[in-house]
Amino acid sequence: MESNKSVWVKISFVVSFLLLIVKFYSFYITKSTAILTDALESIVNVVAASFATYSIYLSSRPKDDNHPYGHGKIEFFSAGVEGTLIMLAGLFIIYQAVYNFFFPNELEHLLEGIVLVAFSGLVNGVLGVVLKKKGKELNSLTLEANxxxxxxxxxxxFLLILGVIVILLTGLDFLDSVIAILFSFYIIYSGYGLVRRSVGGLMDEADPVAVDATVKAINDNRKQNWIDIHNLRVQQYGGDRHIDLHLTLPYYLDLGQVHDEVEELESVLEADWPGVMEVFVHADPCIPDMCCHYCQITECPVRKHQMDTKIEWTASNMSKNQKHYHELI
Known part of the structure; x- marks a missing residue:
C-alpha cells in the first residue's frame, strides 16, 4: 500500500514541476499579476509534493521503541505544511497585486497566456481527481490533501481565465490586480482549511467519520454477549487506526471465554479496515441489577430482571466513559 502512495506522490511532484515551468512562462510573456498567482501556487504544489514524498516514506515505517504508535501522524504535519505554504503564497500575491495596482505592468500576449493556463488547469484537474480518489482508497491524508x-x-x-478574458475584451488592465487580490483570498482560505485539519489531527481531535465507521462495524456484527460498549475512542494516523473501548460481558464467563469474545470483537474491527488496525479492549463484568434491563441474552442463567429496554448503540453513547445503564436512571 505504501509503495502505491509513493508512486502517486512522485507522479504529483513531476507533473507539478512541469506545470510550474509552463505557468511561469505564461507569466513571463503576459506580465499579468493574476497569472502570477497561478504560477506561485504551482511553487507550493512542487514544495508540497516534495514534502509529501518524505511524509509517505516516513509514515510507512513500522512502529518502534521511540514511536510506539507508528509514524502516521507525519501525514497531518505534511498537510499542515502545505496549508501554511498556500497561505503564505496568498499573502505574497496580495502584496504583488497592490504594488502592481500603483505601478502597473503593460499586459501582453494574454491570449497565449490563457491557453497555457487552461492546459495547466486541465492537467491539474485530472491529477487532482485521481489523487483524491487514491487518497481515500489508500487512507492517506497526504494524497487526499494534495x-x-x-x-x-x-x-x-479556470476562474482566472475568465477574469483575464474580461481584461482582454475590455482593455481595463487595473482589473488584473483586482482579480489577483480576489483569488488570493480564496487561496488563503483553502490553506487555512488544510492547517485546521492538520492541527485537529495532531491534537487527536475526534474524527466523526472514523468514529461513525467504527460504530457501524460493531452494530453490523453485534453479539448477544456484548452487553455494553462504552468509552470508545478512535484515532487515525494516515493509514493506521487505533481503537480503545470497554466491553461489558456476562460476569459468569471464565477467562478463556472472555478472551474469545474480545478476540471476536477485535476481528470484526480489523476486517472493516484495510490499513493497519490496533484495538485495545478492556473487559468489564455486567452488574445484574443494572444491566439486566437492557441485556439481550435470551437464555441468561443469572438474570434478575426482564429486559425492558433496547439501547441503540450510537457514537454519542458509546463514546461516554460509563455503562449504558446510566441512560436509564
Whole structure:
C-alpha cells in the first residue's frame, strides 16, 4: 500500500514541476499579476509534493521503541505544511497585486497566456481527481490533501481565465490586480482549511467519520454477549487506526471465554479496515441489577430482571466513559 502512495506522490511532484515551468512562462510573456498567482501556487504544489514524498516514506515505517504508535501522524504535519505554504503564497500575491495596482505592468500576449493556463488547469484537474480518489482508497491524508489542493488550483485557474478574458475584451488592465487580490483570498482560505485539519489531527481531535465507521462495524456484527460498549475512542494516523473501548460481558464467563469474545470483537474491527488496525479492549463484568434491563441474552442463567429496554448503540453513547445503564436512571 505504501509503495502505491509513493508512486502517486512522485507522479504529483513531476507533473507539478512541469506545470510550474509552463505557468511561469505564461507569466513571463503576459506580465499579468493574476497569472502570477497561478504560477506561485504551482511553487507550493512542487514544495508540497516534495514534502509529501518524505511524509509517505516516513509514515510507512513500522512502529518502534521511540514511536510506539507508528509514524502516521507525519501525514497531518505534511498537510499542515502545505496549508501554511498556500497561505503564505496568498499573502505574497496580495502584496504583488497592490504594488502592481500603483505601478502597473503593460499586459501582453494574454491570449497565449490563457491557453497555457487552461492546459495547466486541465492537467491539474485530472491529477487532482485521481489523487483524491487514491487518497481515500489508500487512507492517506497526504494524497487526499494534495488532490484537493490541485482541484482547488484547477478551479482557480479556470476562474482566472475568465477574469483575464474580461481584461482582454475590455482593455481595463487595473482589473488584473483586482482579480489577483480576489483569488488570493480564496487561496488563503483553502490553506487555512488544510492547517485546521492538520492541527485537529495532531491534537487527536475526534474524527466523526472514523468514529461513525467504527460504530457501524460493531452494530453490523453485534453479539448477544456484548452487553455494553462504552468509552470508545478512535484515532487515525494516515493509514493506521487505533481503537480503545470497554466491553461489558456476562460476569459468569471464565477467562478463556472472555478472551474469545474480545478476540471476536477485535476481528470484526480489523476486517472493516484495510490499513493497519490496533484495538485495545478492556473487559468489564455486567452488574445484574443494572444491566439486566437492557441485556439481550435470551437464555441468561443469572438474570434478575426482564429486559425492558433496547439501547441503540450510537457514537454519542458509546463514546461516554460509563455503562449504558446510566441512560436509564
Amino acid at each position: 488532490g484537493k489542493h490541485l482541484l482547488a488550483d484547477t478551479m482557480s485557474s
